[in-house]
Amino acid sequence: MSTQPFATDPHSHAEPHVIAVRHLDLDLEVDFDAHRLSGSVRIDLERHAEAATELVLDTWRLDVTDVTLPDGTAAAYHLGDHDPVFGSRLAIAVGSADSVTVHYRTDPAARALQWLEPAQTSSGKQFLFTQSQAILARSWVPLQDTPSVRFSYDATVRVPADLLALMSAANPTERSGTGTYRFSMPQRVPSYLMALAVGDLEFRPLGARSGVYAEPTVLDAAAHEFADTEAMMTAVERLYGPYRWDRYDLLVAPPSFPFGGMENPRLTFVTPTLLAGDRSLMSLVAHELAHSWSGNLVTNATWNDVWLNEGFTTYLETRIVEEVYGDELATMLLQLYRQDLDHLLAGLDPSATLLAQDLAGRDPDEGATRVAYDKGSLFLRMLEQAVGRPRFDPFLRAYFERYAFRPMDTATFLAHLTTELLEPAGVSPEELDLDAWLHGPGLPANAPVWKSAAFARVDRQVASLLTTGAVADLDTSGWSPYEWIHMVRALPRDAGTSLLADLDAAFGLTQGRNDEILVEWLGCAVESGYAFEVPRVDGALADFLTRQGRVKYLRPLYRALVSTDRGAARAREIYAAARPGYHSVATGAIDRIVDLS
Ligand code: BES
Ligand code: ZN
Secondary structure (H helix, E strand, O other), X not given: OOOOOOOOOOOOOOOOOOEEEEEEEEEEEEEOOOOEEEEEEEEEEEEOOOOOOEEEEEEOOOXXXXXXOOOOOEOOEEEOOOEOOOXXXXXXXXXXXXXXXXXXXXXXXXXXXXXXXXXXXXOOOOEEEEOOOOOOHHHOOOEOOOOOOEEEEEEEEEOOOOOEEEEOXXXXXXXXXXXXXXXXXXEEEEHHHOOEEEEOOEEEEOOOOEEEEEOHHHHHHHHHHOOOHHHHHHHHHHHHOOOOOOOEEEEEOOOOOOOOEEOOOOEEEEOHHHOOOOOOOOHHHHHHHHOOOEOOOEEEOOHHHHHHHHHHHHHHXXXXXXXXXXXXXXXXXXXXXXXXXXXXXXXXXXXXXXXOOOOOOOOHHHHOOHHHHHHHHHHHHHHHHHHOXXXXXXXXXXXXXXXXXXXXXXXXXXXXXXXXXHHHHOOOHHHHOHHHHHHOOOOOOOOOOOOOHHHHHHHHHHHHHHHHOOHHHOOOOOOOHHHHHHHHHHOOOOOOHHHHHHHHHHHOHHHOOOHHHHHHHHHHHHHHOHHHHOHHHHHHHHHHHHHOOOHHHXXXXXXXXXXXXXXXXXXXXXXXXHHHHOOHHHHXXXXXXXXXX
């Protein structure tokens, strides 16, 4: 009987303090025609209450056909009522058994699964990928869907013989020939890090411990784009200790992947919108790689504490960018994040701006806003500045070591912070306003502010552009994407569209290859009305909203569109056509913005 500090998780039915899951052995067949996974999972158990006999799991529209005990007899079970967000509670009478096997199949509408038709992939073959965070794992595996429970897993997965299957586990680099793949994940992971992808995928090594999987037509571009991955691994290890997951590979998901990246252990999933051709979007790889420490090693105990995952990771991300690409670029990134945060805070109800949240009864995805990311990382920056890096870096490194493979909550972190960092440094929690940071709204006054010299130069240029209108005088030589983004953000939306047309003619912004710049530019084009005046721009907007499904890009553009009458009509047209290609996470977000009824 081990003593794991299980949290009471408002987003899970599970009762791990009674009986916890410690290992899964999956056996699944992937049926692309029926859009179903079917098979079984043997669940190995860990008892935490004397003589406990009931195992409680989370499920979401799983069709459970049979539950059996190790001696082959059937176990009694009860499936509770279905809730659209939380699914249903599965209670199994396991008696004194130390394992139980659930035979089941998934629903075609399983929220974690996206089944892509050949027309939706670059290879022209079908593709399946999972997205389990935050509480979608329960829609493809019956398990304890709370980040405070960790388990190891093995899996046998059967797929069409011409496709490769990959998991957040030790992975093959070539097709098996038979379509059967066997996986093993010895490190214990929480449920939200369970992942599976099946497609026409090929592998290319990047370094000794890293590589990339992608569909054949994007593999070269991906290998070129991600060439700095190994250097990043070395940089993080130097700061925060050894990489504990053996390999770090990337999987370029199809364009409908709803996130920039997802930190599935050993195999980060990334959007193909990163393939800008110039390695300029590597901060996202830095972010997902950083989760190998913050999140995957030390894990938020519940989604109320998601800032412990995302805020720490955003802090690490900017530190890695500084290590690999230098101070100047890191400062620009920090300043952009601060702009995003200030903008976001201005529009949020104060109750939605806390780091430690209470999301009981709500979909935890609602709590994973940039507040958790950017206020969280600013909090760590503030601590770093208060005690200095010679204290702060070893503190974080020791934190990852001490709590590796364990859940963390805000109160535990605060206690650890106080005794391990603040007291030795002679700094009091009061002078840093810790309570306001963790439990108060908005941003405390000691929040760091960034002043990039490069952005100041951009600001001066924009100021003179607005007085002269002389686009030809803009000196953009050597600009990084961050400077372009900052420039676009600085353009007034009511300055008249002829300036935008001139900028577009001079710099080809509407045809840009860097989606991070393009989304800013198209947002500006919509807000200023430019997109409605020039059919080519409107076409590029529709194309952008159709060819990729990243929520971070869709949301601001649809929002900008619906804020005017003619934009709202256009949003409905574009969305009606694009919606079938989006992931359920994206349609969930955009349905709230664009009313198709
Ligand atoms: N773990 C997140 C993605 C996520 C968050 C999925 C919440 C489901 C619920 C991932 O690490 C992430 O933060 N991705 C960002 C990119 C990052 C550079 C900010 C994204 O997808 O935009
Ligand atoms: Zn993240």
